Amino acid sequence: MIIEVISDTLSDALIAQEAGADRIELVTGLGEGGLTPSYGVIESVCRKLTIPVNVMIRPHSRGFCYSEEDIEIMIQDIKVCRKLGAAGVVFGVLTSDYQVHTDHLKRLIDASKGLGITFHRAIDDAEDQFAALKIIKQHPQISRILTSGGQKSAIHATERLKRLNELTANSPMKIMAGAGLTANNIKMFIEKVPVNEIHFGSGVRYHSSYEHAISPEKIQAIKNIADL
Template sequence: MIIEGIATNIQDVHDLNRFGADRIELCSGMEQDGLTPRMALVKEAVLVSSIPVNVMVRPQGITFHYTDREIMQMVDQIREVGSYGANGIVIGALAEDGHIDANALESFISVCGEMDVTFHKAFDALDDQVEGLKMLLKYPEVKTILTSGGPGGVTDNFEQLERLMKEAEDTHVTIMPGGSLSTENVAEVIERLKTEGLHFGTGIRSTKSYDAPISKEKIEFIRTVDRSGR
């Protein structure tokens, strides 16, 4: 199982590498649920990391509906992220009617090159997630959908996540549960969903704050639970 952890600074990047994570989502502004990090941090993170680094590209935390100017800014940032050798980008855009913004998505994909694309938790704002999944399946560049399955955390939406994972079977898209995951509930999540990967925020830090350091013990615990559950 892939353990993906959020990094907000270079120390997090080093710690996730040293403590046994499999992939990094690099972000800033976690008080706004994740914004585009500084490009200097992106460059350094990719340089020092031996595990894949996926970079959040999100210019503001107010809405998932972006202006033409914001979309152009995101396109430029995706190009720059790609020039540093990042593994992937983490993006999401919704139209005014609440559906996925296909035009924005295609603009992002057009410059992503070989990078993987993760559609982030804008997915949780959709009224019809199955419809959204079917739309994203039209784009082979989209490898992952990060989702809680709806409002709340993963454990609030088991049935919906199971439905999404069933719909995504034998496709190029992996449903990655994320949201309020912790060492307290990870055993239940792994047993129930048997997922290919889990996305952790503060759940792998020493306290429930992004100011706290990454916890080696918590990552090791999750790895042990994963092995015992197989």
């Protein structure tokens, strides 16, 4: 089981790594759902960590429908992430009517050559998750899809997530479940949804809040359950 942890600072990323996290999703603007961090943060985290670091590519928090100017900025951010040593990038793009934006997606994929790609929870805003999955699966460069199954918490979408996982079973693309998962509910969740990758945010922080630091004890508890 791969455990990915959201971090927005070098100190949190180091704590997560030491506690046993397998990968970091590096962001800023946690209260806005995650935005592209500064180049200084990207460089320092990628240089000092030994586990993979995937960087959020999101220029603003006004949804996932982007202008031409936004896409050009995202492409430049991807290029910088490659230079700074990121293992991968994280993005998602939709049209104004909540379909996967195929042109924007292709351009971002082309810019990400040599990097791992995660299509993030923009898929949870898609009008039809299964139609979105069908489009995303046409791009083998995409390593995984982060999703809560269209619900605020993945716990409330176990049947949807199980089906999404089944639809990717014979492809190199993985479903990574995230949102609302904690050490208290992860055992029940993975018994119902046998995914190989889990994404944690506030669930591994003290007081379950982004206002507080990452708790190594919570990550270790999750690792102990996931490794059973």
